[in-house]
Amino acid sequence: xxxxTQSPRNKVTVTGGxxxxxxxxxxxxxxxxWYRQDTGHGLRLIHYSYGAGNLQIGDxxxxxxxxxxxxxxxxxxxxxxxxxxxxxxxxxSSGAGTGVPGQLYFGEGSKLTVL
Amino acid sequence: GDSVTQTExxxxxxxxxxxxxxxxxxxxxxxxxxxxxxxxxxxEGLQLLLKVITAGQKGSSRGFEATYNxxxxxxxxxKASVQESDSAVYYCALGxxxxxxxxxxxxxxxxxxxxx
Numbered sequence: 001x002x003x004x005t006q007s008p009r010n011k012v013t014v015t016g017g018x019x020x021x022x023x024x025x026x027x028x029x030x031x032x033x034w035y036r037q038d039t040g041h042g043l044r045l046i047h048y049s050y051g052a053g054n055l056q057i058g059d060x061x062x063x064x065x066x067x068x069x070x071x072x073x074x075x076x077x078x079x080x081x082x083x084x085x086x087x088x089x090x091x092x093s094s095g096a097g098t099g100v101p102g103q104l105y106f107g108e109g110s111k112l113t114v115l
Numbered sequence: 116g117d118s119v120t121q122t123e124x125x126x127x128x129x130x131x132x133x134x135x136x137x138x139x140x141x142x143x144x145x146x147x148x149x150x151x152x153x154x155x156x157x158x159e160g161l162q163l164l165l166k167v168i169t170a171g172q173k174g175s176s177r178g179f180e181a182t183y184n185x186x187x188x189x190x191x192x193x194k195a196s197v198q199e200s201d202s203a204v205y206y207c208a209l210g211x212x213x214x215x216x217x218x219x220x221x222x223x224x225x226x227x228x229x230x231x
Contacts, residue, residue: 004160031217033217033218035221037224040223041223042119042206042208042220042221042222042223042224043161043206043208043219043221044221045218045219048217048218058218090160090161092160092161092217093217094217095217103163103166104153104161104163104217104219105160105162106160106161106162107160108158108159108160109160
């Protein structure tokens with residue numbers, strides 16, 4: 001069973017705070033993604049990666065950094081969090097490996113609130 | 116750019132009633148888009164419901180079906196008889212073929228509530 005695990009599941013921080021969202025996949029997938037989901041919007045792609053050390057810019061990258069340390073681990077960093085980054089964040093993976101090739105496998109989401 | 120528009124929710128139906136969630140797309144950067152429906156049940160991540168990669172074809176899963184209509188640029192999701200367990204958020208999405216098939220354009224999601 002393809003698996004993507006995110007942590008923390010819920011996070012509250014203040015404006016200007018530093019937040020790291022973590023994602024680990026055990027699917028042996030090469031691609032990993034960070035999306036955000038806001039009311040009235042579809043999921044929007046922040047950053048993605050096709051392997052350890054690689055980072056690609058998505059559609060809404062401003063205010064976010066990301067790092068892919070291993071094939072399994074992909075981190076999203078908010079160094080100066082703002083209320084506009086309050087959102088539900090999803091990590092996903094895809095590629096050859098466990099599961100259906102090319103299909104996206106999502107984590108359960110990380111709800112971030114910036115006060 | 117590419118975009119997906121789907122039925123505004125929430126959609127509320129009674130168990131055993133029929134369902135249609137509309138989805139239309141605009142694919143300006145992709146000549147032959149793949150079309151998807153993803154579903155998110157409460158407390159879970161999104162999971163693929165069905166996928167169609169060829170215009171004119173129909174996909175089906177768990178009693179749901181959707182037909183890829185290139186003429187009307189639509190990919191409506193239908194089910195003849197819904198169950199309470201179908202209550203979830205449904206997302207229509209489009210993407211490209213090729214290695215990076217996870218780079219999708221999503222609709223805003225449609226909340227479905229099925230009453231017993």
